[in-house]
Amino acid sequence: MPVLVPLVLVLEANLFAAVAERTFLVEDMSKSADAVMRSRAWQRKTFEFCISAHQTVSCEGNHERMEILEAAYNRKARAPSGEECKTADDGAWESCDANGKQLVKEKCEGTQQCHLMPSDHPHCSRHPFTLMRLRIQCSAGEPRPEPLQTQTFGVVTANASTTPNIAKPFLQAARLPEGATQYLPEVVKQTMPDLQESTTGPLIIEEVRPQIVVKNTITKEIDNPYLVGLSLVPCFRWTRLQKLSNWDLLGDWRSWEILARLTNCGVEEGCFHLTFPHGKVYSDYQTPPMNAALVHGELTEAPDSYWVTFRGTGLKRNDYGTWGICLPKTGDMQLAVELWEAMR
Numbered sequence: 001m002p003v004l005v006p007l008v009l010v011l012e013a014n015l016f017a018a019v020a021e022r023t024f025l026v027e028d029m030s031k032s033a034d035a036v037m038r039s040r041a042w043q044r045k046t047f048e049f050c051i052s053a054h055q056t057v058s059c060e061g062n063h064e065r066m067e068i069l070e071a072a073y074n075r076k077a078r079a080p081s082g083e084e085c086k087t088a089d090d091g092a093w094e095s096c097d098a099n100g101k102q103l104v105k106e107k108c109e110g111t112q113q114c115h116l117m118p119s120d121h122p123h124c125s126r127h128p129f130t131l132m133r134l135r136i137q138c139s140a141g142e143p144r145p146e147p148l149q150t151q152t153f154g155v156v157t158a159n160a161s162t163t164p165n166i167a168k169p170f171l172q173a174a175r176l177p178e179g180a181t182q183y184l185p186e187v188v189k190q191t192m193p194d195l196q197e198s199t200t201g202p203l204i205i206e207e208v209r210p211q212i213v214v215k216n217t218i219t220k221e222i223d224n225p226y227l228v229g230l231s232l233v234p235c236f237r238w239t240r241l242q243k244l245s246n247w248d249l250l251g252d253w254r255s256w257e258i259l260a261r262l263t264n265c266g267v268e269e270g271c272f273h274l275t276f277p278h279g280k281v282y283s284d285y286q287t288p289p290m291n292a293a294l295v296h297g298e299l300t301e302a303p304d305s306y307w308v309t310f311r312g313t314g315l316k317r318n319d320y321g322t323w324g325i326c327l328p329k330t331g332d333m334q335l336a337v338e339l340w341e342a343m344r
Contacts, residue, residue, distance in 0.1 A: 040266045041067065041137035042326035042336065046229030048133050050085035051121045058113035059138035060221050060339075061332030063268075065112060066136045066143075071104040073121070073129035081225035087128035088118045095122035100132060108136075112143035137233070140268035140328035214338050222342060232340060234288045235263045235271035235326045237318050265326035272324050273300040273316040282323040289323055295344050297325075299337065 049055045051073070059066045078084055100121070108114035121129065221227070240262065263271035274297025276282075282289045302316035315337075318324030327336045 040264065041139040042233050042265065042269050042328055043138040043339075044069070044135070044229070044231050044233060045138070045227060046133070046135045047226045048080050048131060048228050049226040050079050050083055051088045051116075051129060051132050052086040052118050053083075054118070055116045055132075055226065056113065057108055057116065057134065057136065059136070059143075060217055061112070061138075061140075061328070061330075061335050063112075063140055063142060063328070063330045063332055064138050065110050065141050066108055066114075066138055068101055068105045068109050068134075068136055070133070070135040071100040072133050073098045073100050074131050074133065075127065075129060076131045079131055079226070080228050083225075085130035087130055088121045088123060089128070092119055093122050094125060096124035096126055097122070098129070104134060107147055110144040111146045114146050135229070139266040140330050140332060141266065211338075214335050217335060218338050218342050221339070230343070231291055232294075232336075232343070233265075233326045234294060234323050235265045235318070236285045236288070236323050237263050237271050237320050238285070239320045262320075263326070266328075268328060268330055269326045270329045271318050272327050273302075273318040273322075274298065274324050275300045283321050285321075294325070298344075299325075299340060 043059070045059075047055075047057060057066070076085060103120065103122075104116070107116065107120065116132075121132070222230070261267075265271050274294070276293075276297045282293075300316040302314045315327075325340070327333055327340075
């Protein structure tokens with residue numbers, strides 16, 4: 001059972017033109033290092049809402065997709081928002097199983113935004129459900145389309161693209177250690193000079209949005225009355241030697257990764273450095289820092305390099321053997337940075 005600790009989100013007046021303070025219950029992952037290492041995501045959210053009303057669930061950003069961690073029904077009379085919950089009498093089928101994860105996965109897994117209607121939920125005639133608690137995590141990547149609702153409340157699933165990006169293994173190969181390239185196929189070796197030249201420059205984060213739009217998006221997310229938990233995912237950076245000593249060599253071929261990732265962040269995410277008060281450093285890979293401690297860290301700026309260039313301001317990747325936070329390396333990085341600043 002995760003330990004819950006309070007996290008006060010303060011939006012400063014000079015940042016958001018208003019002061020808003022809310023207290024969230026945030027999942028403390030310090031007792032679950034294994035779960036952190038498997039996350040491959042940068043953000044986690046927890047919602048609680050009445051199932052008698054339409055509910056929108058989303059990962060803010062244009063290139064985000066959600067994974068359903070938990071979805072459970074209960075019989076609370078009132079939601080944390082103060083809304084009085086009623087039973088969903090028009091459920092599509094009869095069931096008293098409190099586990100609703102599979103239902104939500106079919107509708108929301110892999111999407112950027114999805115909608116849950118009252119008719120989507122089951123009806124338990126013996127003791128009707130009234131509320132759902134939903135935990136999701138968001139990762140950077142191309143989302144699949146949301147399944148379409150039909151007039152009979154059935155679901156037409158839009159097939160996600162299964163066409164592989166053949167450029168990815170070549171780009172991964174360009175970042176291999178020099179001694180490892182001798183084992184690559186000949187066709188890959190022939191493209192190496194061009195690829196290496198194109199990957200030594202800075203990674204430019206495109207699609208920069210007006211700051212007022214980003215701030216409004218963050219304010220709307222934090223003010224969501226159904227959002228009861230919000231956290232960014234901590235990340236640890238191993239050395240390649242540490243990975244090899246644990247026989248962790250190969251990456252996820254489904255993501256066209258040749259070598260194992262050195263962090264627990266997703267393919268399109270980076271692990272970034274946090275500067276803590278008094279020079280504090282978290283270096284125990286078995287014990288992620290608690291959220292209450294994590295929010296005291298400031299994102300560390302550094303001169304522009306090939307790690308990341310964000311609106312002309314570089315963000316330093318975290319050091320080997322230390323904890324940082326995952327952030328998307330897509331156009332949604334701007335939003336993620338603003339969210340982090342709002343949570344501190």
